[in-house]
Amino acid sequence: MGKLEGNAIVFTQGGPTAVINASWVGVVEGLMDAEEVTGIWGSMHGIDGILNEEFVDLRKQSVETLNAIAHTPATALGSTRHKPNAEANQKMLEVFKKYNIRYVFGAGGNDTSESLDIINDEAKAQEYELRMFHVSKTVDCDLMENDHTPGYGSAARYVASAFRGVDLDNKAFGGIYLGVCMGRHAGFLTAASALGKEFKDSGPHLVYVPEKAFDLEKFVVDVEKVYKEHGRCVIAVSEGIEDKNGTPILQLLSTGELEADSHGNVQLSGTGALADALVGKIREHLEGKGIVKKLRARGDTFGYLQRSWPDQSSVDREESLNVGRTAAKEALSGNVDGSIAIQRVSDEPYEVKFVRVPLKAVAGKTRHLPEEFINAEGNNVTDAFMKWGLPLIGEQVKIGELDLTKMVEKK
Amino acid sequence: MGKLEGNAIVFTQGGPTAVINASWVGVVEGLMDAEEVTGIWGSMHGIDGILNEEFVDLRKQSVETLNAIAHTPATALGSTRHKPNAEANQKMLEVFKKYNIRYVFGAGGNDTSESLDIINDEAKAQEYELRMFHVSKTVDCDLMENDHTPGYGSAARYVASAFRGVDLDNKAFGGIYLGVCMGRHAGFLTAASALGKEFKDSGPHLVYVPEKAFDLEKFVVDVEKVYKEHGRCVIAVSEGIEDKNGTPILQLLSTGELEADSHGNVQLSGTGALADALVGKIREHLEGKGIVKKLRARGDTFGYLQRSWPDQSSVDREESLNVGRTAAKEALSGNVDGSIAIQRVSDEPYEVKFVRVPLKAVAGKTRHLPEEFINAEGNNVTDAFMKWGLPLIGEQVKIGELDLTKMVEKK
Numbered sequence: 001m002g003k004l005e006g007n008a009i010v011f012t013q014g015g016p017t018a019v020i021n022a023s024w025v026g027v028v029e030g031l032m033d034a035e036e037v038t039g040i041w042g043s044m045h046g047i048d049g050i051l052n053e054e055f056v057d058l059r060k061q062s063v064e065t066l067n068a069i070a071h072t073p074a075t076a077l078g079s080t081r082h083k084p085n086a087e088a089n090q091k092m093l094e095v096f097k098k099y100n101i102r103y104v105f106g107a108g109g110n111d112t113s114e115s116l117d118i119i120n121d122e123a124k125a126q127e128y129e130l131r132m133f134h135v136s137k138t139v140d141c142d143l144m145e146n147d148h149t150p151g152y153g154s155a156a157r158y159v160a161s162a163f164r165g166v167d168l169d170n171k172a173f174g175g176i177y178l179g180v181c182m183g184r185h186a187g188f189l190t191a192a193s194a195l196g197k198e199f200k201d202s203g204p205h206l207v208y209v210p211e212k213a214f215d216l217e218k219f220v221v222d223v224e225k226v227y228k229e230h231g232r233c234v235i236a237v238s239e240g241i242e243d244k245n246g247t248p249i250l251q252l253l254s255t256g257e258l259e260a261d262s263h264g265n266v267q268l269s270g271t272g273a274l275a276d277a278l279v280g281k282i283r284e285h286l287e288g289k290g291i292v293k294k295l296r297a298r299g300d301t302f303g304y305l306q307r308s309w310p311d312q313s314s315v316d317r318e319e320s321l322n323v324g325r326t327a328a329k330e331a332l333s334g335n336v337d338g339s340i341a342i343q344r345v346s347d348e349p350y351e352v353k354f355v356r357v358p359l360k361a362v363a364g365k366t367r368h369l370p371e372e373f374i375n376a377e378g379n380n381v382t383d384a385f386m387k388w389g390l391p392l393i394g395e396q397v398k399i400g401e402l403d404l405t406k407m408v409e410k411k
Numbered sequence: 412m413g414k415l416e417g418n419a420i421v422f423t424q425g426g427p428t429a430v431i432n433a434s435w436v437g438v439v440e441g442l443m444d445a446e447e448v449t450g451i452w453g454s455m456h457g458i459d460g461i462l463n464e465e466f467v468d469l470r471k472q473s474v475e476t477l478n479a480i481a482h483t484p485a486t487a488l489g490s491t492r493h494k495p496n497a498e499a500n501q502k503m504l505e506v507f508k509k510y511n512i513r514y515v516f517g518a519g520g521n522d523t524s525e526s527l528d529i530i531n532d533e534a535k536a537q538e539y540e541l542r543m544f545h546v547s548k549t550v551d552c553d554l555m556e557n558d559h560t561p562g563y564g565s566a567a568r569y570v571a572s573a574f575r576g577v578d579l580d581n582k583a584f585g586g587i588y589l590g591v592c593m594g595r596h597a598g599f600l601t602a603a604s605a606l607g608k609e610f611k612d613s614g615p616h617l618v619y620v621p622e623k624a625f626d627l628e629k630f631v632v633d634v635e636k637v638y639k640e641h642g643r644c645v646i647a648v649s650e651g652i653e654d655k656n657g658t659p660i661l662q663l664l665s666t667g668e669l670e671a672d673s674h675g676n677v678q679l680s681g682t683g684a685l686a687d688a689l690v691g692k693i694r695e696h697l698e699g700k701g702i703v704k705k706l707r708a709r710g711d712t713f714g715y716l717q718r719s720w721p722d723q724s725s726v727d728r729e730e731s732l733n734v735g736r737t738a739a740k741e742a743l744s745g746n747v748d749g750s751i752a753i754q755r756v757s758d759e760p761y762e763v764k765f766v767r768v769p770l771k772a773v774a775g776k777t778r779h780l781p782e783e784f785i786n787a788e789g790n791n792v793t794d795a796f797m798k799w800g801l802p803l804i805g806e807q808v809k810i811g812e813l814d815l816t817k818m819v820e821k822k
Contacts, residue, residue, distance in 0.1 A: 012583075016579070016580050016583045018576070021811075065811065067811075068809070068810070068811025069811040070811075071809060071810065071811060072579065072810040072811045073576050073579055073580070073810070074576070074579035074580045074582065074583045075583045076811075078582075078583050078584070079583040079584055080584070081584075161720065161721055161722065162716050162720070164721050165429070165484050165485070165716065165719035165720050165721045166715050166716060166719045168427070168483065168484055168485035168719060168721075169427050169484070169485045169715055169718065169719035171485065171489075172423075172427045172485045172486045172489050172490040173489070173490055173491070173492075177715070196721075272683015272684065272686070272687065272712055273683065273687075275683070276683065276684075298714075298715060300712070300714030300715055300716065301683055301711070301712065301714075302716075303709075303711030303712075304577050304580055304588070304709060304711055305573050305576065305577060305711065305713075305716075307580065308576035308577045308579060308580035309572065309573070309576050310572055310575050310576045310579075310607075310807075310808040310810060311572065311722070311808050396721075397721040397722050398479070398482060399479070399482065399483040399484070399721060400432075400476065400478075400479025400480040400481075400482060400483045400487075
């Protein structure tokens with residue numbers, strides 16, 4: 001089989017991560033020495049750059065520049081949330097033909113893999129030979145076939161660090177702290193709040209994920225139990241928690257109007273309303289029952305810093321580079337297409353492999369937190385989760401044992 | 412003059428910082444070899460530990476433990492916001508006499524220095540010899556006599572890193588990003604949002620601090636200007652911004668009820684309402700004027716992570732240790748009292764000194780962002796601020812030049 005000669009394009013789609021640059025840089029590195037790949041172009045702002053024929057020449061970049069970009073959060077190629085319709089798909093194919101683009105690499109989540117799959121099928125129908133690759137990316141960790149996804153480790157590192165710090169802050173005063181984490185349908189990022197735990201009494205003491213129906217009555221009783229034991233309680237909550245009927249808790253508790261996103265879903269990020277409402281419910285319960293007269297209770301919504309914090313997980317960065325390199329290598333290997341997944345070989349020592357899986361196995365599907373990662377009560381993670389998650393976030397900032405209270409002496 | 416023999420206590424008061432442990436560890440280090448200091452005790456939960464006679468024995472701690480604690484955010488001694496009244500002050504003096512406590516070190520902000528000053532005056536009136544020291548601490552950087560305060564550098568490091576990351580995230584999509592930073596009366600922490608700027612077009616493009624009256628009409632026009640130039644705008648806002656009559660903007664824009672804190676002030680932290688409301692006003696303006704059809708606009712409220720993030724500024728940690736050590740050294744030097752301030756010797760090379768100043772010079776006063784740190788328009792910081800602030804936050808995560816757009820070619 002002869003080699004397929006033509007140009008390559010890479011693009012990034014959807015919400016950036018701290019390491020999505022590393023993924024596309026990995027693709028470029030992997031293609032650089034291939035003579036059959038005539039041009040290596042970046043499409044600016046995802047598929048919009050294809051539709052508008054706006055490209056940058058990535059063969060012109062020095063190794064130093066590419067390496068620096070791989071260490072930088074967000075995406076130097078820009079992004080978009082534009083989901084192409086049938087007409088746009090046709091237009092893209094025309095652009096591919098016009099410029100003899102034969103290698104296509106799209107970094108994104110399950111929406112992106114779905115778009116790539118549709119265009120790929122259409123190209124096959126028109127007998128236009130393409131190497132079409134999905135380079136997996138999402139802080140939500142919710143792609144099928146993957147043990148974890150590029151971008152998750154860095155976002156998880158941020159969430160773990162955040163709770164490691166606020167837990168000590170909360171311990172200094174006592175009372176309640178509640179942090180709302182990203183994750184509409186999958187609780188991986190919220191679960192990462194536990195990865196910074198260092199001591200026996202470390203928070204978060206309670207963790208709520210969208211995989212389990214959220215019961216407000218049970219929630220306040222859970223908090224009461226922890227508060228009575230520790231004089232404090234640190235809680236991690238997914239923005240996407242829902243009741244047993246599938247109604248978002250934010251919607252149930254909200255008094256004001258909620259904004260809808262472009263898909264018609266209630267906008268969960270970019271509002272502090274869920275944290276405020278849950279903290280209010282806890283206050284109502286603990287003060288109402290006379291357990292505490294005036295409760296110290298605080299809530300934060302972590303927001304966009306989770307995906308954009310510049311201190312990447314070094315493990316995540318290396319793996320993201322390798323996902324990109326593997327995509328390039330596979331594309332150069334013959335008449336193939338697919339998505340590159342990270343699969344775990346062993347926990348100890350931690351080892352993964354990078355595997356080509358069918359586009360259709362990933363396209364448009366959502367992976368959820370496995371049952372064995374959530375405790376029976378549905379209000380915390382398990383040891384199995386800790387074992388799985390700890391290798392992903394890189395080395396954590398060291399902290400010291402703070403429990404001086406054991407030495408308290410009434411003189 | 413003979414040496415004053417007796418016990419020493421250290422305590423921490425008010426909101427923790429990432430380095431307040433370093434300050435009290437510095438005190439303990441400084442006292443450890445002094446024979447006249449019989450016991451070195453930590454009072455648990457600030458002045459509450461004095462009133463309840465709950466102490467821990469800090470002479471029992473190993474050097475390794477103390478060093479580990481100095482690297483840990485928040486305070487291992489616990490804290491309180493309890494502001495003592497006249498009766499409590501008398502009670503504390505009685506406890507000092509009962510246990511022959513002669514050396515007192517309180518780490519805290521301007522409220523704490525005020526309390527210490529009052530107790531100190533009372534001890535003098537009763538002719539009870541005390542060495543009374545205020546160990547300055549606050550993420551707000553608002554203590555008189557100080558170039559900057561222990562705790563500020565680490566919080567500023569967090570805010571700078573946060574904007575460094577979200578600015579790239581915003582650049583990938585375009586649109587508006589607004590982040591609300593801590594700071595009721597002083598804008599130092601919000602100003603730190605600029606310290607992570609790396610490139611010509613880096614955000615934040617607009618910075619609003621409480622030192623300048625906030626005008627909502629001017630604000631949306633400021634945003635419009637930046638948006639028209641860059642297709643995007645990143646904005647940093649202090650939680651404490653007020654209009655020209657001194658009314659908090661949060662209060663002006665809020666539709667719901669606002670919680671009051673124990674001093675009767677409107678609770679500014681722990682609510683996402685200001686970010687949400689300002690983003691709404693920007694959307695209303697830009698969409699209303701037809702400048703953009705559907706604006707992508709996001710707001711985050713940074714919350715407690717600003718003061719508790721575990722990755723300390725190394726500069727801040729070292730200085731905090733030295734403030735504590737200096738307090739101990741001064742206390743051992745003779746019949747003195749005071750507050751330890753950080754004063755700048757030179758900008759390049761960056762050098763500071765640790766100076767004893769009168770308690771009354773710090774007590775209950777608020778320092779504001781100097782005029783020369785705010786631009787004439789009142790919507791950004793100046794180069795003078797950048798020069799002042801950059802040495803305080805430690806080494807930043809390196810990021811690469813991302814501006815590939817200059818190479819865009821319409822094929």
